[in-house]
Amino acid sequence: MPTSNILLIIQREFNERVRKKSFLLSTLITPFLIIALMAAPAFIMKYSRGEQKRIAVIDDSGLVAPYLESNETVRFETTNLAPDEARKRLSDLFGVLCIGSDILENPNDVRLYANASTSLSLESNITDQIAKILETEKLKAYDIKDLDRILGEVKTTVAMQTFRNDRSQEGDSQAQSSAAATAIGYVLGFILYMFLMIYGSMVMQSVIEEKNSRVLEVMVSSVRPFDLMMGKILGVAAVAVVQILLWGILVMVVGGFVMPRLLPAEALAGVQAMQQGMPDTVSMSGMDPEMLQAVAAMTDLGYMLKIFGCLLLFVVGGYLLYSAMFAAVGSAVDNVQDASQLQMPITLPIILALLMMLAVIEDPNSQLAFWFSIIPFTSPVVMMARIPYDIPWWEILLSLTLLYASFVGMVWLAAKIYRVGIFMYGKKPSLKELAKWMRYKY
Amino acid sequence: MKDLLSVEHVSKRYAAHTALDDVSLVIPEGSVYGLLGPNGAGKTTLIRIINRITAPDTGRVLFEGDEIAPEDVRRIGYLPEERGLYKKMKVGEQALFFARLKGLSRREATLRLKQWFEKFGIQSWWDKRVEELSKGMAQKVQFIVTVLHRPRLLIFDEPFSGFDPINANLLKEEILALRDQGATVIFSTHNMSSVEEICDHITLINRSKNILSGRVDDIRRRHGANIFEVAWRGDEEALRRAVAGRCEILEGAEREESVYRTLKLHVADDDQVRSVIAAMNEAVELRSFREIIPSMNDIFIRAVNGTL
Known part of the structure; x- marks a missing residue:
């Protein structure tokens, strides 16, 4: 009964990994790590500002200096010194800003003498401010009544919400936020990439270990090499599935039950309005719509179920395809160092997929995006990054079908290499030799 | 005496060399059969073919008169020359795993394992990881794993290597006891003194050919x-x-x-x-x-x- 042998092997591989403390730790810690990674840029921006830069201003026109606004990064100080003298004497300042006397006619007559390298944000801060001041000055020249009040009223900021036309007829006009979709798409694409690499090389290492400890010889006297390989691949797959299910439950519990309790009441109302497709209520709530949409997505159980369902199918499919190749490479070598060269044909498509994902996420409905999310080797990562954008079901199904079909083909090839490889010790084979092994008869 | 296993005109070629060239031999039931030959002669290939790990290019292997089938593997116990156990697994758990792969139920396997562990006085190893054992200790565990499912045919590849004389003797007695209980043993070795002590029949393979076969006594007398x-x-x-x-x-x-x-x-x-x-x-x-x-x-x- 070979089936029960496969089951025994799956069980062993699964237990060996799940019982490790590192599994529990990585399962619990990874979601927090992902959140931390996403929050990191904000934190870095907040705390990397350094001290306030002091800039002396020599304003020959007298128009600009009074209106220059200091903030936490830069402080403007008007001075009466001559430019050359100021540059010599005020070396403890960040720099000297000189504004020409006919600045209104000649707006290019602005010079900054800096004692250290300046940043792009500092330069644009100064030029933006001067440009605004000059605009206001020029407007004043037209002598309009109540100019300040008019300017105050005219000032507007726009935040747009996007809705899908093809959905609204069914009363399910879920708000689409491309910002939220992009963020979720990135995270999903990276999760896929991580799973393929980490779990794939886990299979490879485990094959190498079995080979080195010579336990393989004992095993193959009881089970077919194919069962052994499949058992290992499926056992590790079961670990991946459990990990994703745990993450899914974790995220849905946090999103569905914890978040609504933590959010302020008006934000919650906005989120609910967003989920029920009432844009008017949303815009009245006065909250940032982008933010609301992200929260709405996170707390929408149906949406999250779809995401995790797809995640599960693509992780398993992608993992199966790649782990078969990893297993073949593992069987051919004696140690992990020797594997690196043979791994190239495996890691290249994964890295290509990652690069494609970055391009695809910019325009998820392009031809490029479509094809790379259909071709099996890149499809898991690329398709997963597109899924938050609500792409048609038939594309997902086609992609999945091709992925699982190519897994079957790949296992067939990998098993041939595996059969030969597990009894080869010593010399590291070349890729050409691996191809030759596929034609060996057993 | 009935024949348990016969190998008929088996040949096996690899890309560069011939591992077995028209090898035939007959292993009588209840005997200890020595499979001798210098390194690289083709012994391991022959053992792998009997174990159905690889298939012969030509020729066939009969087990109890019928062509050997996948299910027959469960009636074979194989102790390879290169011993190997999962290092991170606990001894008892691992022995159970291998026993169940050979078709024993969990209960039956546990029962038999307890008996063997008691016999060898190694009950305290049950919850130890294999990596904590010495090489000789691990070999004892491996021996138990090999014979636990009471196979009709036992294949030992250099079983005494790595054992001290006391344990080697213990093992020899166990092997002979298994034969007396009806098991047939194939015994592959370079150690000729052990062949004289325990083998009834031998086959000598050299350069992929069977060059000498027969009862040990007959051969020695014949070549006097x-x-x-x-x-x-x-x-x-x-x-x-x-x-x-x-x-x-x-x-x-x-x-x-x-x-x-x-x-x-x-x-x-x-x-x-x-x-x-x-x-x-x-x-x-x-x-x-x-x-x-x-x-x-x-x-x-x-x-x-x-x-x-």
């Missing part, structure tokens, strides 16, 4: 070089005269401390043996006359060098 050792007392001249023309005197080994002197003779013709003895008996006082049977070691070396 008709050399006899005589111990005697009396007049050497008389002795020499008596046997002259009947046989060739190879050497005379003088033993000062003994009253008896020894002599090696080569008697070319078996029919001459009686007359040689009779003639010597007339001439001197004969103490003993025995054939020198070659050791398996000698036969092995001579067969491999082609001087048998």
Whole structure:
């Protein structure tokens, strides 16, 4: 009964990994790590500002200096010194800003003498401010009544919400936020990439270990090499599935039950309005719509179920395809160092997929995006990054079908290499030799 | 005696070399069958074919008269030369895993394992990880794993390597006990003294061919070089005269401390043996006359060098 042998092997591989403390730790810690990674840029921006830069201003026109606004990064100080003298004497300042006397006619007559390298944000801060001041000055020249009040009223900021036309007829006009979709798409694409690499090389290492400890010889006297390989691949797959299910439950519990309790009441109302497709209520709530949409997505159980369902199918499919190749490479070598060269044909498509994902996420409905999310080797990562954008079901199904079909083909090839490889010790084979092994008869 | 396993005209070629070339052998049920041969002769390939790890290019293997089938693997226990266990797994759990792969139920396997662990006095190892055991300890566990499912056919590849003499002896006794309980044993080794001690039959494989097969006793007798050792007392001249023309005197080994002197003779013709003895008996006082049977070691070396 070979089936029960496969089951025994799956069980062993699964237990060996799940019982490790590192599994529990990585399962619990990874979601927090992902959140931390996403929050990191904000934190870095907040705390990397350094001290306030002091800039002396020599304003020959007298128009600009009074209106220059200091903030936490830069402080403007008007001075009466001559430019050359100021540059010599005020070396403890960040720099000297000189504004020409006919600045209104000649707006290019602005010079900054800096004692250290300046940043792009500092330069644009100064030029933006001067440009605004000059605009206001020029407007004043037209002598309009109540100019300040008019300017105050005219000032507007726009935040747009996007809705899908093809959905609204069914009363399910879920708000689409491309910002939220992009963020979720990135995270999903990276999760896929991580799973393929980490779990794939886990299979490879485990094959190498079995080979080195010579336990393989004992095993193959009881089970077919194919069962052994499949058992290992499926056992590790079961670990991946459990990990994703745990993450899914974790995220849905946090999103569905914890978040609504933590959010302020008006934000919650906005989120609910967003989920029920009432844009008017949303815009009245006065909250940032982008933010609301992200929260709405996170707390929408149906949406999250779809995401995790797809995640599960693509992780398993992608993992199966790649782990078969990893297993073949593992069987051919004696140690992990020797594997690196043979791994190239495996890691290249994964890295290509990652690069494609970055391009695809910019325009998820392009031809490029479509094809790379259909071709099996890149499809898991690329398709997963597109899924938050609500792409048609038939594309997902086609992609999945091709992925699982190519897994079957790949296992067939990998098993041939595996059969030969597990009894080869010593010399590291070349890729050409691996191809030759596929034609060996057993 | 019935034949448990027969290998018929098996050949196996790899890309660069021939591992087995038309090898046939018959393993009688209940015997300990030695599979001998220098390194690289093809023994491991033959064992793998019997285990169904690889398939022969031509020829076939019969198990109890029928072509060997996948299910038969459960009636075989194999201890490979390169021992291996999962290092991170606990001893008991691992033994259970292997036993269940061979088709035992969890309950049955646990019961039998407890008995074996008790027999070897290693109950305390049950919850240890394999990496905590010494090499010899791990080999004991591996031996138990090999025989636990009470296979009809046991294949041991160099079973004594790595064991101290006490444990090697323990193992030898266990192997013979298993044979007495009805198991058939294939025993692959380079250690010729152990072959003489426990093997009933042997096959010698050299350069992928079966060059010598048969009962150990028969082979040794058959390849005796008709050399006899005589111990005697009396007049050497008389002795020499008596046997002259009947046989060739190879050497005379003088033993000062003994009253008896020894002599090696080569008697070319078996029919001459009686007359040689009779003639010597007339001439001197004969103490003993025995054939020198070659050791398996000698036969092995001579067969491999082609001087048998």
